[in-house]
Amino acid sequence: MSQLQGNVAIITGAGSGIGRRIALSFAAEGAQVAIADINLAAAEDAVREIEAAGGAALALAMDVTSEDAVNAGVEKIVERFGRLDTMVANAGIQIVHPVEDFPYEEFRKVVDIHLGGSFLLTKACVKHMYPQKSGSLIYMGSVHSHEPSPLKSAYVAAKHGILGLCRVMAREGGPHGVRSNIICPGFVRTALVEKQIPEQARTLNISEWEVVENVMLGRTVDKEFTTVEDVADIAVFLAGFRSNALTGQSMIPSHGWYMG
Ligand SMILES: NC(=O)c1ccc[n+]([C@@H]2O[C@H](COP(=O)([O-])OP(=O)(O)OC[C@H]3O[C@@H](n4cnc5c(N)ncnc54)[C@H](O)[C@@H]3O)[C@@H](O)[C@H]2O)c1
Numbered sequence: 001m002s003q004l005q006g007n008v009a010i011i012t013g014a015g016s017g018i019g020r021r022i023a024l025s026f027a028a029e030g031a032q033v034a035i036a037d038i039n040l041a042a043a044e045d046a047v048r049e050i051e052a053a054g055g056a057a058l059a060l061a062m063d064v065t066s067e068d069a070v071n072a073g074v075e076k077i078v079e080r081f082g083r084l085d086t087m088v089a090n091a092g093i094q095i096v097h098p099v100e101d102f103p104y105e106e107f108r109k110v111v112d113i114h115l116g117g118s119f120l121l122t123k124a125c126v127k128h129m130y131p132q133k134s135g136s137l138i139y140m141g142s143v144h145s146h147e148p149s150p151l152k153s154a155y156v157a158a159k160h161g162i163l164g165l166c167r168v169m170a171r172e173g174g175p176h177g178v179r180s181n182i183i184c185p186g187f188v189r190t191a192l193v194e195k196q197i198p199e200q201a202r203t204l205n206i207s208e209w210e211v212v213e214n215v216m217l218g219r220t221v222d223k224e225f226t227t228v229e230d231v232a233d234i235a236v237f238l239a240g241f242r243s244n245a246l247t248g249q250s251m252i253p254s255h256g257w258y259m260g
Contacts, residue, residue, distance in 0.1 A: 002028075002029045002030030003029045003030070003236055003239075003240040004026055004029035004030050004031035004086075004236065004239055004240050005029075005030035005031075006030070006085075007026070007029075007030070007031040007032070007085045007086055007239060007240070008031065008032045008033075008034075008077065008081040008082070008083050008084050008085050008086070009023075009026050009031050009032070009033045009034065009084075009085060009086035009087070009088065009239065010033075010034040010036055010060075010073070010074065010077055010084065010086070010087055010088065010121070010125065011023045011026070011033060011034070011035060011036065011088040011090055012036045012037070012062065012064050012088065012089055012090050012091035012117065012121060013036075013037055013064075013090045013091030013092060013140075014033075014035040014036065014037055014043065014046055014088075014090065015035065015037035015039045015041075015042025015043045015045070015046055016037075016039075016042055016190065016191060017188070017190035017191060017192060017228065018090060018140065018185070018188060018190060018228050018231050018232070019035075019037075019088070019090040019091070019140075020035075020042075020046050020228075021228035021229060021231065021232040022088055022090065022228075022231065022232045022235045022236075023035050023046055023050065023057065024046070024049065024050060024053075024232070025229075025232040025233070025235070025236050026086075026235070026236065026239065027050040027053065027055030027056070027057060028053065028055065029236055029240070031085075031086070031239070032055075032056040032057070032058075032081045033050065033055070033056070033057045033058070034057070034058045034059075034060055034073070034076075034077045034080075034081075035047055035050075035057055035058070035059050035060065036060040036061075036062040036064075036073050036091075037059075037060075037061070037062065037091070038061070038062065038063045038064075038091070040059060040061040043059040043060065043061070044059045046059070047059045056081075058076070058077065058080055058081075060073040060076060060077075064089075064091045064113060064116075064117030064118075064120060064121060065112045065113055065116055065117055065120070066120075067120050070117075070120045070121055070124050071124050073124075074121075074124040074125060074127075074128070078128055083128065083132060084125055084128040084129065084135070085129075085134065085135055085136065085239075086135070086136045086138065086239040087121060087122065087125040087129075087135070087136070087137050087138060088138045088140065088235060088239075089117065089118040089121045089122065089137075089138070089139050089140060089162075090140040091113060091114075091117055092113060092114050092140065092192065093109070093110060093113055093114075093192070094110070094152075094155055094192050094193075094195070094196060095107075095109070095110050095154060095155075096151040096152055096155075096196060096199055096200065096203065097151060097203075098150070098151055098203070099153050102153060102154065106154070107153065107154040109154075110154035110155055110158055111154055111157060111158045111161070113158075114155070114158035114159065114161075114162060115158045115161040115162055115165070118139055118162050118165055119165060122137060122165065122169060125137070126169075126172075126173065126176070126178060129173070129176065129177075129178045130173075130176040130178065132177075133176060133177035134177045134178065135173070135176075135177070135178040135179075136178070136179055136180075136181075136238060136239050136241070137166070137169050137173065137178060137179065137180040137181070138181055138182070138183065138235055138238050138239065139162050139163075139165065139166045139180070139181070139182040139183070140162075140182075140183055140185075141159050141162050141163055141166070141182040141183060141184040141250065142155070142159045142184050142185060143184055143185065143186050143252065143254050143257050143258045144156045144159040144160075144184075145159040145160055145162060145163040145182065145184045145250065146160075146163070146184060146250070146252070146258050146260050147257075147258050149215075151200065151203060151204075159184075162182065163182055163184075163250065166180050166181065166182040166248070166250075167180075167248050170247040170248030171248070173247075174244065174247060177244060178244075179241070179244045179246065179247035180247055180248060181238050181246060181247060181248070181249045181250070181251065182249070182250050182251070183231055183234050183235060183238070183250075183251050183252075183253070184250050184251065184252045184253075184254070184258070184260075185226045185230070185231050185252075185253050185254060186220065186225075186226045186252075186253065186254025186255055186257040186258070187216040187217065187225055187226065188225060188226045188227060188228060188230075188231065189225050189227075190228065193216070196211075197211050197212060197216075200215060217255075219256075219257045219258075220254065220255035220256055220257045221255055221256035222255055222256070223255075224255050225255075226253045226254055226255060230253045231253060234251050234253060238251070
């Protein structure tokens, strides 16, 4: 039987990469999904893919740093599908520099999208979840919610912050029947990661092969990338979990890079 029949979900940053795979997997399990992305064309393309497979989806143009855009998008979902059960706060970017060269504007941009965006989405979603006494908040953290890496001060700070937000929401949401968990993947070969390979090679003065083998996969148990499917399987599991026993938890698909 489909694991998410009747479930209504919003996934931010679902126009590409991990978010898109989560949206496709949710829809395949029977959920109605809102694909929210700053890139509307990518969101519409994901909706077409879901509809072609017989699923139900809605594309939303949303910059997660705009409270008005987030609120309007969440209202549209409830108008269209009548309820909201699952939030996946996934939209994100990466900018890498050593701290001494990190433009403050770029630092703020990373933190605003990841942490500010997760906060705004949470605030908009729980307004609908609390009255129905149910809901699942899923945050997209990273191994970098637990572990530092050089050049990633903004990203690591934001991802640690999201872990804290997730845990607060487990406490605040619990009495309202809303659970809150975070997925913390290791490296997944999406556009966000492809862009970093030449950047890190330049900054660290090593080859692109060394970036992949030593920086990205150096501490995995088998030198393998985590996949979008690995992350989506965990998101489906968290969205469909039958009780609120599992809350405040960090799930870490990383080929053993981080064993928390
Ligand atoms: N790829 C990895 O190795 C990896 C590892 C751990 C965690 N993550 C996290 O997974 C999430 C998705 O990353 P990905 O690798 O799929 O990247 P991606 O670049 O493929 O997808 C990111 C999506 O977010 C959207 N986006 C960017 N800024 C936005 C904004 N302001 N408002 C709304 N949407 C916006 C982009 O348009 C894009 O569709 C991010 O939070 C990232 O930090 C990725």
